[in-house]
Amino acid sequence: MLVGQQQYRTIWVLENTSQHLQAVAIIDQTKLPHDFDISHITDLQQMVVAIKTMQVRGAPLIGAAAAYGMALAMQHDTSDAYLQQAAVQLIQSRPTAVNLNWAVQRMLKLLLPMATTNRNQAAWNEAAAICDEDVLLNQAIGRHGLALIENATKNQGQNLAQNLAQNKVFNILTHCNAGWLATVDFGTALSPIYAAHNAGVNVHVWVDETRPRNQGASLTAWELGQHGVPHTVISDNAGGHLMQQGLVDMVIVGADRVTSTGDVCNKIGTYLKALAAFDNRVPFYAAVPSPTIDWSIENGLIDIEIEQRHGDEVAYMQGLALDGSLQNVRIIPLASQTANPAFDVTPARLVTGIITEHGVFAPNQLRSIQRE
Ligand code: MRU
Numbered sequence: 001m002l003v004g005q006q007q008y009r010t011i012w013v014l015e016n017t018s019q020h021l022q023a024v025a026i027i028d029q030t031k032l033p034h035d036f037d038i039s040h041i042t043d044l045q046q047m048v049v050a051i052k053t054m055q056v057r058g059a060p061l062i063g064a065a066a067a068y069g070m071a072l073a074m075q076h077d078t079s080d081a082y083l084q085q086a087a088v089q090l091i092q093s094r095p096t097a098v099n100l101n102w103a104v105q106r107m108l109k110l111l112l113p114m115a116t117t118n119r120n121q122a123a124w125n126e127a128a129a130i131c132d133e134d135v136l137l138n139q140a141i142g143r144h145g146l147a148l149i150e151n152a153t154k155n156q157g158q159n160l161a162q163n164l165a166q167n168k169v170f171n172i173l174t175h176c177n178a179g180w181l182a183t184v185d186f187g188t189a190l191s192p193i194y195a196a197h198n199a200g201v202n203v204h205v206w207v208d209e210t211r212p213r214n215q216g217a218s219l220t221a222w223e224l225g226q227h228g229v230p231h232t233v234i235s236d237n238a239g240g241h242l243m244q245q246g247l248v249d250m251v252i253v254g255a256d257r258v259t260s261t262g263d264v265c266n267k268i269g270t271y272l273k274a275l276a277a278f279d280n281r282v283p284f285y286a287a288v289p290s291p292t293i294d295w296s297i298e299n300g301l302i303d304i305e306i307e308q309r310h311g312d313e314v315a316y317m318q319g320l321a322l323d324g325s326l327q328n329v330r331i332i333p334l335a336s337q338t339a340n341p342a343f344d345v346t347p348a349r350l351v352t353g354i355i356t357e358h359g360v361f362a363p364n365q366l367r368s369i370q371r372e
Helices: 044-052 059-076 080-091 098-111 116-155 160-165 190-198 215-227 236-244 270-279 363-369
Strands: 011-014 023-027 038-041 170-174 203-208 231-234 250-253 257-259 264-267 284-287 316-320 326-330 343-346 353-356 359-361
Touching (some): 011 059, 011 116, 038 044, 044 059, 044 080, 059 080, 059 098, 080 098, 098 116, 116 170, 116 250, 170 190, 190 203, 190 215, 203 215, 203 236, 215 231, 236 270, 264 270, 270 343, 353 363
Parallel strands (some): 170 203, 170 250, 250 284, 284 353
Antiparallel strands (some): 023 038, 257 264, 264 343, 316 326
């Protein structure tokens, strides 16, 4: 996607850096929207830290980052022992998004049976393939989501041409950041929104701030702005009220893991939006590439480990001070305790549909796309 006038992906390879080794470039998402800062990752440990500290984040992107983490490991040591050690460290770096485990298992399946002399090059090739595939999956999600949005505008009682002629706004609410920053490119939940905007649909996005780390306010607002999509940042508590006022036509969120039965695990607060959407008959969709579906589990409330992050993310907020520096300020009493569950599970009964690269499915129809 565009940043200024330049086309970017969120992760790419820098060829032939020092001693003819390859490095991985990432956009440091902890600095956005204030600084557009590119970091160079040169070894496995740095990639593990980048995932843990959320310099790279979003389920598909941490899958791609983990794949490159395996490639960086193979550049250092191609032994079985180091391969297994790298896999364990990467898988443990964040527990909830299944894409991470999916990508590492895919790398292991390819590399373990292979002669050690071939592993380095094969690992870089496979990580690049995972990235390219992610881009195609997200573009397909965009096409299916666009059809859904166009159809929904017709269901407002008028056809798309009339809506366009009358400049009728289609309001979509989203939570967290499931845009191109959360993937290699295009995004999941935001891919249909970009497609609709590009097709001339008059979309406007309600952007949940998404406490505690504010991925909506910092990242979604920034990337929508870069692409010229009209949007408004709202506090996390505003969505239900806006739905009651008839100001939300559709909710689209991403996911970190979806069960085979259609339970959707996503950023904390998603469940509350789904409840409000259900109560107000607003359609609620999750946009999900197939590597985000965990076919091995059925009950999201029981089978998904919810990441518990450090309480300082609740106690402090980061922002730009008047002197232009990035600063953290404490917003709770020094003596107060914090709890910081990073994800929640929206039961399938609250989900209208899942937008995948294969089309849009009711949660109980999701199994029809299972390939293996
Ligand atoms: O903690 P984060 O920022 O990695 O959480 C991201 C989300 O919850 C996204 O909605 C999800 O990963 C889907 S990204 C396409």
